[in-house]
Amino acid sequence: MNDSISQNFATDREVRDLLMCSKQKLSKPVLAEIALARGIIYSPKTTREELVELISMLPFDHSEIIDLIQRREHPRRADKTTSIVLQGDIAIEDIRAVITDYTGEVYGQEKVTTQRISNTVEVHVKFDEIDYAKNRLIRRQSHDIKIEFIKQEDHTIVRLPAIEKGQLVVENLIGKIESRRKGTISTLTIDLSQVRVADKRTLFFTNLISDLPEFRLRNVTSIRIAKFPIENIEEDFDLEDPEFESETGSLLAIVQNVVFSGENLTTSPEYQELLHRGFYITGIRWQSQQETAPFHLLQFEAQFEDTENCKDFKYDVRYCPRSSRNTYSMKFKRFQNEDAGYFLELIENIAQENFLTLTKTI
């Protein structure tokens, strides 16, 4: 089908799909408002689906379609953060230069802006993601990601959102820095794939939650655990009988991973039981209270994307301020940019210390 070239208008069906797909942004009141702007009043009893069907039959001109598309667009939900440590002294000028290079390279496709605050270079990359499986009006999704280069004495921390595009941009930038400096840069990421003992993998997380300085652990509300896959012992035997293998494989009930959610999970007997059976933690969400003013309750999340190898570490932090009556609303909000950095750095530092001591003892 080659209709996208010849067809320069939106069909009723495309408009219908556009209206249908975003229940939150194009809610019933919003649809009623769109109709009202055209002088049409529908009964309040009309369901959202009926409204969509009715409105999509109306004619839409170009600017009206653009307006609908803009109404539907929603900021991407908050991504977790991840970080890479670049060893060695990299000059801020080098970082800025490669960003300028990158900006030129992607000119027209991505919009790159930079900002330097003392020893930090902040890069914002705005780009569109196009999903060709969807119809023409809803395939474009715009994103804005933030990458930070934080220069320390002998290393640089790169903090980025834990999504594929973030990784790609950072890899590109690191490659450029390497060619500019004419040498490879050794990087450090948290990766427990070499740690093959379940208890030690769990220790990484338990240390993380209890070692936060100036914080008291209050609650653990979610734990993800997984188990090392069962190694197929029979593979070593050269058994000719094909039925033998399939039989043993299908009879076993295998639990590979479990997600717990609740309160005070570390003391729950169910969780303890599974730990004894060789499961290890791959992700955790916990709440810690600040020991000093302003006594925020913080909700941290840390997990490995790749649970089998414990790779691709990502994390997040939200907070809930204390009310004047010494209670918490338990509605956790995201920090404004500057504050988040401080708490993310706490996790980064502790996670790294932990990672280094764990891998040293192998």
Place this chain on the structure above:
Amino acid sequence: MSRHRWFLTKWPITISSIAEKLRENTFQDGKSEGFVLDRIRKEYLEARFIERIEYDTIVTDPFGKEFSLKQLNFIQSKFVISIQQPGLEIIDAPKSVTNLITYLSELNNFSLSLDSITVDVLKWTHLLQNELKTDIEIESVQIGKLVLAKDILAKVLIKGSGDVRNSCLEMTQNKSFVIEKVQIKLKDSHSSKILLTNTAVAHINSAQNTEIHIALRDSLAKTKLTNSNLI
């Protein structure tokens, strides 16, 4: 008047090493929370968990001017850790014991498992009677989930000036039910009253009485304890 609650716990380390850890985290000036060890024996230890809470209250005068007052509060929870099951007893617990339990879990390297208890209250009462060697009068009984007919349940409170055991039996004959709470009166010199619940909670309504406290603990340990999640 004191309130006791027991939890089913298996301590991964010995009493003396727990005591050592509590000592390392002693409550001191300038700390927001910590422990105070009261008593250590071979089989058990008694300690207190203290939380220091500081906050500002804002008072507005009639002219809209705001004053901020610094408030300071201490919350104490007394607890007993024993090798013998149930393992953990919290005395006069504050509203939430989450902080205490999280702290204990942290001190035990997160290998502590803790569970609430479901207990047969009548059996507990019976064993308590044996333990104290005094007669016990059951003043009131609260029965829950009493099946009257299919899909119809009743919650019943039976009260009387004398022992209500017989009326209770009559009422529940051939029916399915759960005894939730029992209020008993000891026929001793103080005529102390105790309220026992099936979640292993006891309210003692008399001046501090170590004898009753120990009897409660021992009789509970002898009752078959089940972890409440199994029911």
